[in-house]
Amino acid sequence: MTIDWFFILEKIVLISGVLAISLVVAMYSTWGERKVAGIIQDRIGPNRAGFMGLLQPLADGGKLFFKEEIIPGNSNRFLFILGPSLAMIVACMTSAVIPWGDTLTIAGHTVSLQIADVNIGILYIFGVVSLGVYGIMLGGWASNNKYSLLASIRAASQIISYELAMGLSLIALLMMTGTLSLKEIVEQQRHDGWNVLYQPLGFLIFLVCSFAECNRTPFDLAEAESELNGGYHLEYSSMKLGFYLFAEYINMFISSALMSSLYFGGYSFPGMDSLGLAPNLVTILGTAALFIKIICFLFFFMWVRWTIPRFRYDQLMRLGWNIMIPLALANMLITGAIVLYRSTH
């Protein structure tokens, strides 16, 4: 058996590239968040470190690394460290099935800009998302602090509740596209137009659930500092705290990429096939288009955070169970009826 070294090299480069880009985007999302907050609140935002404060994330990261690391005496040491590690690992895992672009042709080899085109891509994302809750739960419990425990239980029940509506909204999309592979879903949109046109309600439900899954305002009940002194990461310091905060930004980046791929055409853009440019150039333009879509979503996440106040916990649960799930079920039923009607006529 000969080992395809080019293939292995290609995957290693791709995995490192995607990881590095995720981390850099997450890093600059913290800068972006503070700039957006500044603009919305009529302030300037960070402007000391470097040009327009662009070195601020580096300064923050350095600060977190050099802070004193404290592990509470009564905590479970192993689980206390496992919590933020899991949060970070799970946040990075989803990027494996997202198609970051079409194929490039390098020296006769066709390189797909997707780490793994598995035929159960969307289910893989669900598996990873459903594991994301462990990092929060373990961290909150291992801290041995009532506030942390309360916050982690809040976060876990919120994530479980909104996962249902998210799954139901995706089922409607799957019935329409007939595939679980993200690459195929993007390719279909390249020819038939963006899915958001056919699934507006499904997209809206998915968007709201993404906010809940990322623990972002207005669903950041797990970090309600006015009630819980901080949240599940109350006892954390130094880079372990940094990992929790950073994982939130990576999650935001990945769910933006996911929403762009599922509903907004991913790496395809209008007029992509009629430009008459070299295929490699079109692929690079497509990846750029995907990143523009992602940045728009990231901006939207931030815009909402600095505009809308936090829900009360009972309101959050009522929205999830009494409004989102019935809406998603109705959306699924209507989509199913239309798909059936189309296949018989």
Add this chain to the structure above:
Amino acid sequence: MGMSLQQIVFGVLSIISIISALGVILSKNPVTSVLCLIVTFFTIAGHYIMLNAQFLAVVHIIVYAGAIMVLFLFVIMLMNLNAEIEPQKRNWLKYAGAISGGALLLVLLGALREADVTPLQPGSTDIGLISNLGKTLFSQYVVPFEVSSILFLSAMVGAVVIGKREA
């Protein structure tokens, strides 16, 4: 070396699953038990992938590791079980458990020793793929499939009824 890559992966997966399964019953801390059980589920999902049943593997992770174990963790965290408040179990109970478990193992071994294992469709590699599974479920096994969904519905209604009575 006479071992193929598949056999090596199978061996590693099996060893991890046995160790983590032992961890579930031997660990003193219930949270560690739950974590070991999650690792066991992952290795079993790995076995499913080895059998070309990717859909089963990922659904196994979503349902067991992602949902059911989270609920287990919930209950354990809220009850705050730990070694100090755990009631001491009698020794004869432990022996009874070990003997009855061992007897079950013997019966299973005896029953499975002579069973002939024939693959359903020799040579087919796409038997566990989602489209084939869906077609089989909704044509050949549609009645059992629907009956089991009614079973789940009744369980959900039951849970809601019990929850409502408390409030």
